[in-house]
Amino acid sequence: MSNEPRDLNRDPVTGAPGAHPVGVGVGGTGGAVAGAAVGSIFGPIGTLVGGAVGAIAGAAAGKQVAERLDPTGEAEYWRVEYANRPYTDANFDYDSDYAPAYRYGLEVREQSGSRRWDDHLEAEVRGGWETSRGTSRLTWEQARDAVKDAFDRSDRTYRAYEAADGYYADQYEAADYYLTDYDYTDYRPAYRYGTRARSNLHGRVWDAELERELEHGWDTARGTSRLEWNEARDAVRDAWDSAERLWPSDGDVRR
Known part of the structure; x- marks a missing residue:
């Protein structure tokens, strides 16, 4: 065990005291998802599955988390949550229309790595909707907020675990x-x-x-x-x- 004083509140990148490990990874996405709880910095996150056991994706190293989000868990989360979103339309249902949009947002985040959602990424995502929509009757304009919602939740999840993994891997023995x-x-x-x-x-x-x-x-x-x-x-x-x-x-x- 290390003899260094224990300080589990140091910034994993700078080493400065008084920082928070999760905040390093998710501060840029706080409040991005529509309907997130007021006062929540990063909102609900999902579960990662698969990947190499013990793989460390440290914030300091700038690496990606080795696992993928559990697609079944994400589908069930959105099945319950989608009706609470301000962009949903009662003329469309979850399984046929909104589920493909949420699934597409998850896939985009997994394929885009650490890229942030911006005008350039959105243009690419919009171009891929026609081939990814499957049974969905939603136009891009109707699907866009659901796709981004799933992207943002996925991004929060990866960045939260990435920051925590990198931080605690260096601290847990103390x-x-x-x-x-x-x-x-x-x-x-x-x-x-x-x-x-x-x-x-x-x-x-x-x-x-x-x-x-x-x-x-x-x-x-x-x-x-x-x-x-x-x-x-x-x-x-x-x-x-x-x-x-x-x-x-x-x-x-x-x-």
């Missing part, structure tokens, strides 16, 4: 909860679980009820991690608290 029998491939799912929980549960505080919910979900979230919940809990909480600093008005305190 944590007071670190157990020497395990390595970063065991702790990474815990950090991602805490990051995802905090982004998706904006407005909740860490209390006994939330901890029971997270414990219940750990067996699914852990993937290949060898950590049992009692061993992973503090790492999950660490990532939750780091994200919590983005919303100081929530008033959450460590219990």
Whole structure:
């Protein structure tokens, strides 16, 4: 274990204290998605699947996360959420019309790497809609906001995990909860679980009820991690608290 003082709040790129790892990756996309919760810096994010276990996509290295977003999870998210979006039209349905647009936005983000959505990218995306729309009756003008919505959510997910992965890979051995029998491939799912929980549960505080919910979900979230919940809990909480600093008005305190 490292003897350096523990500071899990340093910028992963500059090393400056008082920064937040997730904020490095997602600050540029905050509030981009229509309907995102007021006060949320980066909004709900998805789950990554596949890729090489243990691959590190550090913000400092400027690399891409090795995995892909879970397409089934994204489809189910939008199935529930699309009706809350201001651009949806009751004359169209999810499966036939909007699902192809959300799927296209996800595919665009995966194929475009770290490119941001701008006029140049939008022109390319618009040109590809006719061949990607499948059964959708939406014109580009009707599909555009849904495509961008899915792109932005995907971008938030990749950048949030990329920043957290790169940060904690360099810091986890200095944590007071670190157990020497395990390595970063065991702790990474815990950090991602805490990051995802905090982004998706904006407005909740860490209390006994939330901890029971997270414990219940750990067996699914852990993937290949060898950590049992009692061993992973503090790492999950660490990532939750780091994200919590983005919303100081929530008033959450460590219990």
